Amino acid sequence: MKGLSPVRVGVDLVSVARISRLLDTSAGRLLTDHFTDRERAELERVANGKLETISGRIAAKEAVIKVLAPEGEIIRWVEVEILGSAGRVPRAHLSGRAARLASERHLDCIEISISHEGPWAAAIAAGATGLPGADTDRD
Incomplete structure (x- = not known):
């Protein structure tokens, strides 16, 4: 339909x-491999390392990567930074290959939503092109 922007969607579900x-088994590598210094600092402040929050952030990163559809390229976990302190909407900040792919796909913004309930954390990401006034905050 004329006037509608193409939308890309990614979703992920993670077992807490x-x-x-x-x-327990990674000797801290999971946090350093998956999260930037800013993310780890925020996770410590926001959730004191709460498992559900960590799981939700990992699901959000994977959902964003699915939106980017890297087609054989590897996007490092730290190239998709998820930040959003208590009471704020989490935002995806892209760098490296992730930022390049978003640019190549003309994605003006990627919105995310994270939820967790009991043993599961889920996230959805939606990227759109050509949105008037879109947030282009990419690091």
Whole structure:
């Protein structure tokens, strides 16, 4: 339909128990491999390292990567930074290959939503092109 912007959607579901096991066995590598310094600092402040929040942020990163559809390219976890302190909407900040792919796909913004309930954390990401006044905050 004329006038509608193309939309790309990604979704991911993460087992909180699986993230707990990975944290226990990774000797801290999970956090340093998946999260930037800013993300780790925020996670410590926001949730004091709460498993559900960590799991939700990992799901959000994977959902954003699905929006970018890297087609064989590897996007490092730290190239998709999810920030949003308590009471604020989480935002995706892209760098490296992630930012380049977003630019190539003319994605003006990527919005995310994270939820967790019991043993599961879920996230959805939607990227759109050609939105008037779109937030283009990419690091």
